[in-house]
Amino acid sequence: MLALGDLRITSLNGGNFRLDGGAMHGVVPKTLWSKLVSCDPLNRCEYSTRCLLVETAGRRVLVETGNGDKFPPKLKEIYGIDHDRAIGDALREAGLGPDDIDTVVMSHLHFDHSGGTTRRTSADRFVPVFARARHVVQRREWEDATHPHERNRASYLQENIGPLGEAGLIELVDGEAEIAPGVRVLPTPGHTAGHQSVLLGAEGGPRALFLGDVVPTAVHVKLPWVMSYDLEPARTVETKRALFTRAVTEDWLCVWGHDKDHAAGRLGVDKDGGFVVRELTTL
Numbered sequence: 704m705l706a707l708g709d710l711r712i713t714s715l716n717g718g719n720f721r722l723d724g725g726a727m728h729g730v731v732p733k734t735l736w737s738k739l740v741s742c743d744p745l746n747r748c749e750y751s752t753r754c755l756l757v758e759t760a761g762r763r764v765l766v767e768t769g770n771g772d773k774f775p776p777k778l779k780e781i782y783g784i785d786h787d788r789a790i791g792d793a794l795r796e797a798g799l800g801p802d803d804i805d806t807v808v809m810s811h812l813h814f815d816h817s818g819g820t821t822r823r824t825s826a827d828r829f830v831p832v833f834a835r836a837r838h839v840v841q842r843r844e845w846e847d848a849t850h851p852h853e854r855n856r857a858s859y860l861q862e863n864i865g866p867l868g869e870a871g872l873i874e875l876v877d878g879e880a881e882i883a884p885g886v887r888v889l890p891t892p893g894h895t896a897g898h899q900s901v902l903l904g905a906e907g908g909p910r911a912l913f914l915g916d917v918v919p920t921a922v923h924v925k926l927p928w929v930m931s932y933d934l935e936p937a938r939t940v941e942t943k944r945a946l947f948t949r950a951v952t953e954d955w956l957c958v959w960g961h962d963k964d965h966a967a968g969r970l971g972v973d974k975d976g977g978f979v980v981r982e983l984t985t986l
Contacts, residue, residue, distance in 0.1 A: 707904040713756040714986035715793035717769020721747035721783030750961040760884040771818030790819035810915025812848040813858040842875040844897025893939025911956040920962035
């Protein structure tokens with residue numbers, strides 16, 4: 704647990720999975736990234752789906768919901784999922800249930816960030832897990848997720864998205880917005896056009912930034928290290944540059960959503976002017 708002023712932040716594991724190492728590191732050759740990240744015989748690297756429970760002013764905010772537990776056997780094999788763990792399991796371990804969550808914030812609506820928002824019923828229907836929570840996403844992200852095209856359709860699974868809209872649980876924001884005391888969303892486009900990150904803590908005090916997929920792991924702090932999954936890679940680089948400049952200047956703690964070994968760290972600048980992780984920490 705991390706305390707930031709009046710905020711309490713708990714890291715929750717929504718379940719690990721595997722993704723192609725080449726796709727996760729974009730134009731960076733395997734001879735470089737394989738020195739830092741191991742992969743299995745199928746060239747897949749293991750990643751977490753880190754979620755955050757934020758308690759502030761008597762409210763509970765859940766940042767991200769992980770993969771969920773609805774994958775059919777074929778997709779579980781593709782993504783190396785050998786468990787049925789979902790965000791509900793992590794919440795129970797923290798002594799909470801879905802109805803204890805007031806707000807859900809997702810960086811974007813790809814399946815590994817929104818999969819835990821719904822569950823499959825015995826009647827083979829999909830219903831919201833957090834039935835009393837508002838689900839906050841950028842308006843542009845919602846538009847893209849509900850009107851997918853060939854490039855992003857495989858990542859936007861409608862069983863994670865449609866039930867939220869049908870239940871009236873979606874709250875759309877346009878740009879930067881405070882959604883709870885000390886919890887602010889920032890537009891961070893590149894991975895998707897409507898991607899957002901979550902800035903935690905009061906202005907002038909200690910702060911942490913949940914980066915989502917704009918910087919999924921500690922090794923992606925290097926500016927050119929951008930995933931092939933990103934729709935606008937050059938924009939991701941510029942988003943990272945702007946975020947890192949603020950993070951260094953204001954000494955933010957950066958939280959990575961997919962790094963299974965390192966939850967968070969603080970950034971610095973090396974002798975050549977490049978951004979680096981100067982300190983790793985746990986949550």
